[in-house]
Amino acid sequence: xxxxxxxxxxxxxxxxxEIDRAIQRNIKGLEFLTAPKQSVGAMAKDTLLxxxxxxxxxxxxxxxxxxxxPVLIVSPTSNRGYVFDLARGQSLVEFLLNRxxxxxxxxxxxxxxxxxxxxxxDYVLDFIPTCLRHVREETGQDQASVLGYCIGGxxxxxxxxxxxANIANLVLFATPVDFSHMALFRLWGDPKYFDVDxxxxxxGNIPGxxxxxxxxxxxxxxxxxxxxxxxxxxxxxxxxxxYRMFDRWAAETLPLAGEYFRQSTKEFLWRNSIxxxxxxxxxxxxxxxxITAPLLxxxxxxxxxxxxPAAHPIMDLVGSTEREELLVKGGHVSVVAGPGAxxxxxxSIDKWLAKRSI
Amino acid sequence: xxxxxxxxxxxxxxxVSDWEKQVNEASARVxxxxxxxxxxxxxxxxxxVAQQQFDKQMEQFLKTVHLPSKSEVxxxxxxxxxxxxxxxxxxxxxAPKHRPAKKKIPRTRKPPxxxx
Numbered sequence: 071x072x073x074x075x076x077x078x079x080x081x082x083x084x085x086x087x088e089i090d091r092a093i094q095r096n097i098k099g100l101e102f103l104t105a106p107k108q109s110v111g112a113m114a115k116d117t118l119l120x121x122x123x124x125x126x127x128x129x130x131x132x133x134x135x136x137x138x139x140p141v142l143i144v145s146p147t148s149n150r151g152y153v154f155d156l157a158r159g160q161s162l163v164e165f166l167l168n169r170x171x172x173x174x175x176x177x178x179x180x181x182x183x184x185x186x187x188x189x190x191x192d193y194v195l196d197f198i199p200t201c202l203r204h205v206r207e208e209t210g211q212d213q214a215s216v217l218g219y220c221i222g223g224x225x226x227x228x229x230x231x232x233x234x235a236n237i238a239n240l241v242l243f244a245t246p247v248d249f250s251h252m253a254l255f256r257l258w259g260d261p262k263y264f265d266v267d268x269x270x271x272x273x274g275n276i277p278g279x280x281x282x283x284x285x286x287x288x289x290x291x292x293x294x295x296x297x298x299x300x301x302x303x304x305x306x307x308x309x310x311x312x313y314r315m316f317d318r319w320a321a322e323t324l325p326l327a328g329e330y331f332r333q334s335t336k337e338f339l340w341r342n343s344i345x346x347x348x349x350x351x352x353x354x355x356x357x358x359x360x361i362t363a364p365l366l367x368x369x370x371x372x373x374x375x376x377x378x379p380a381a382h383p384i385m386d387l388v389g390s391t392e393r394e395e396l397l398v399k400g401g402h403v404s405v406v407a408g409p410g411a412x413x414x415x416x417x418s419i420d421k422w423l424a425k426r427s428i
Numbered sequence: 429x430x431x432x433x434x435x436x437x438x439x440x441x442x443x444v445s446d447w448e449k450q451v452n453e454a455s456a457r458v459x460x461x462x463x464x465x466x467x468x469x470x471x472x473x474x475x476x477v478a479q480q481q482f483d484k485q486m487e488q489f490l491k492t493v494h495l496p497s498k499s500e501v502x503x504x505x506x507x508x509x510x511x512x513x514x515x516x517x518x519x520x521x522x523a524p525k526h527r528p529a530k531k532k533i534p535r536t537r538k539p540p541x542x543x544x
Contacts, residue, residue: 120516121517133537136533136534138535257461257462264472265473287468290451291452295444295445428537
């Protein structure tokens with residue numbers, strides 16, 4: 071790219087730079103159109119467990135001394151976990167490893183047809199406890215800090231209430247508990263109009279496109295505006311790389327197991343049963359007051375998927391004496407991987423978690 | 429970098445951001461109504477029924493011309509995925525035997541002292 075010469079007119083320099091960028095846009099725009107899928111995943115890891123939709127990773131530590139308590143990340147069932155490990159400098163996993171944590175992650179794969187019968191019980195009573203058992207075997211530690219994102223956070227809460235002894239700390243990102251405040255989902259899923267039984271019986275697993283189109287309908291201009299911003303910034307390799315990673319992540323929205331979707335719709339959207347205290351998993355009533363581990367709940371100010379009133383009530387439901395809520399700038403995705411998360415949120419999480427991980 | 433009296437790029441970006449905001453706000457007023465919910469769910473219901481009918485007829489046709497149907501291909505895909513998973517499980521089970529023993533990292537780290 072041309073640089074302004076010392077004696078060059080500043081306006082001429084700016085015009086020259088803009089012409090340069092316009093040329094770069096065209097060259098890089100062509101590269102963009104023909105580029106293969108953007109690679110994701112920065113940190114080395116071992117797969118400890120793979121069972122149908124469930125995968126458990128153990129990331130390789132990068133420092134010589136780590137905290138006693140391991141960290142287990144629970145990603146949302148509708149999305150791949152690599153949003154936590156997109157690329158160097160844009161990876162919560164990398165950040166945590168550098169700060170001395172021993173990091174594990176539950177990453178979901180698309181459920182197969184024969185897994186359409188998976189229920190909330192499978193996730194809360196089997197998948198998460200099984201992963202915590204693997205973490206225990208791998209580390210020799212009885213407890214782990216659990217970091218849950220979105221519905222992964224909701225599943226983590228239910229698990230923590232049923233098995234409180236396994237949880238050292240609970241960190242929640244944009245985690246819904248009061249579904250009465252998820253106005254659009256509630257309206258679109260209104261039993262007056264939405265026949266969830268018929269849908270599940272017809273399709274088995276709910277296609278990822280169905281989930282993605284619901285998110286797109288909430289903010290229909292985002293995709294087009296994103297492409298226009300991309301074109302403007304096409305000269306900027308970092309911007310393009312970041313766009314492609316997030317675009318891939320959204321495009322790889324996962325299907326949901328049919329029964330799990332049916333049960334979640336009825337329990338969460340229709341009955342709002344976490345808030346009413348009526349939720350039962352495997353016939354066992356879930357009492358959130360049994361969660362005594364320190365709690366950090368992170369809410370994004372501009373989250374249109376899980377607005378603050380939907381996430382906030384967890385603060386009053388748990389029995390933890392140490393509980394803190396962080397309201398941060400950003401939206402539903404940027405809260406875990408946006409520029410603000412990298413510079414401000416992650417250090418705050420480290421500060422909160424470090425003293426509780428020894 | 430020097431500021432232009434009129435910066436077309438900044439103006440364009442602001443225009444796009446404003447447009448995005450306005451369209452999303454206008455759309456929120458539409459999609460947040462009972463009528464939209466009813467219409468959307470009607471469309472979903474109709475497309476599910478239509479898809480089922482189409483699948484049924486297509487399956488019949490493919491059977492007639494001795495070609496595998498979508499559900500048969502999906503079944504093969506599931507079997508392949510199950511085989512792949514079994515191989516991966518074996519790989520995971522065998523990995524510790526073939527990998528050099530993991531270095532035991534002391535779990536004694538303490539948080540840095542907070543500056544006053």
